[in-house]
Amino acid sequence: MKSIPRVLALAAGLLAASAAFSQSYPSMPVTMVVPFAAGSGTDAVARVVAKKLGERLKQPVLVDNRAGANAQIAAQAVAKAKPDGYTLFMTTNTSHSANPSLILNLKYDPIKDFTPVARVGELPFALVVNKDDPARTLREWIDNTKAQPGKLSYATPNSTSLVASETIKRIARLDVLSVPYKSSPQALTDLIGGTVQMYVVDVGSGMGMIQSGSVRVLGVTTKEPLKSMPNVVPIVKEVPGFDLTSWNGIFGPAGMPKPIVDKINAELQQALADKEVQKSLAQLGFEIWPTKTPEEFAKYVGDQLAHWNTLVKQAGIRAQ
Template sequence: MQLFRRAFTVLAFASAPFAFAQNYPSAPITMVVPFAAGSGTDAVARIVAKRLGERLRQPVLVDNKAGASAQIGAQFVAKARPDGYTLFMTTNTSHSANPGLFANLKYDPVKDFTPIARVGELPFAVVVDSKFPARSMKELIDHAKANPGKLSYATPNSTSLVASETIRRIAGIDLLGVPYKSSPQALTDLMGGQVQMYVADLGSSMSMIKAGSVRALAVTTQRPVKSLPGVPPVADAVKGFDLTSWNGVFGPAGMPRPVVEKLDAELRQVLAEKEVQEQLAQLGFEVWPSSGPDDFAKYVADQLAHWTSLIKQAGIRQE
């Protein structure tokens, strides 16, 4: 009898996660975004969250916890219960760049999170004000070399900082970085002449590019972006430039595997829908899902190593 009870207890515990997954979700889900409303990641999150909620038959509510280069949102999610009701849509800022940029980071991008699914790539573009004389990356570099120390760039996030500093290092130009709290603020000052260059996410800058308010000189991806025909990659003019701005969904560490797999499967179904792809394409976002949580976990680890190397090569000092 004692042996039977022990076997029953083991079986009950083993099956508990699966029973939980079958009933999941039974309440609204919060999707934390570590950037301000109006940012590219926020726009992507709202499109994905709406359709994911429809598929799961529970609302998926976007919660913006911006600040400190995505650290505030990351710390919040890292401390949340790993029950699948707190998700984190974030980017390379929190999980690839911050460990190399901040000496006293209060979260571990690997140990404190459960990778669920890569969503895709939100390309960034080197943009200047429409009245700025440069019409290409080569002309921008030539202008900077002719005016050493007189040009500045906006940096409201880690991608902008690392991309700008990598361009500065490889091209051998003298630029001054100016920190900002948000992409919209940086774009406003770019058009106002307070800064001359900004490596901006297409989610927040695409409408201004299409309107002609700012001019896109190059994209940070290794290949041209469909939504910006005729705009070449930075690497065409800055040899050796290799920087990917990825976007993905995590949860706190310790999430039940069946819940992770259910969320991954539903997210992949969402991203396969033509309507969702078209909505994301309007932001310049390129859907690029992982083939599973393990594949995404490996990608995150590889990108962490790559960005750490980029930061060291650029000579960026930790804060």
């Protein structure tokens, strides 16, 4: 029985130490790892959020692009980082929803190896074609593609593009070839050059090309038209059964102290409420949709993991 007071005293000491640590956090710059290349939609969103979050934390939040292997390189690096709040991971459904169903022998666990901090929002995707493509609507593109079996291709630099394209391919019964890419900017360049004929691009990285007329938008992945492109028809209108959401959120390595997680979450909520941040993200086509608590985000991540497992199976994609 004498050991009980000691245990309670130790627990109280640990709580006090954790609280003191969180009060002094951060005392140096924070790194925000992004799993995609500079110029991608996630990178653009990360830079807007990191700047404002750094202002609120009173320490710089530095964006570190670690692109490659469908977000695996960045995910593994963050999973192995020290869980002290100085390494954050702004990522998407690619690393935490789709990869477990797409990649055999995945070297990280999206649930066990990370601490959920907050969902940031949704980065919509749009189906785009070359500006000289004869199709003016998604239905026309589908009909034209069916008339050329095996002759057309589409770009897939991330899991959202892959699953979205394969879902359209399956439902519409198209014979088109998937061409993998390392980054969205490279895929866009080849679409404009005619190397590939279609690309389901994240609106963040594609907005400039869309606005300049270099590519033509035939549909968006959201269920309702985007505020930034109100006249573009959602893909589900032409491809019934299409249901895909690309989310964006922030994690840390597993084992982060809760006071620090709560502090980052609270400051992030304030950053996303900032009018200038909202304006900058809206220009990227990004839909702000934050979770209120880390626990709410954790549940969402688990639900999305199951949902994307179903999407991948329905698309007929085999893990490799």
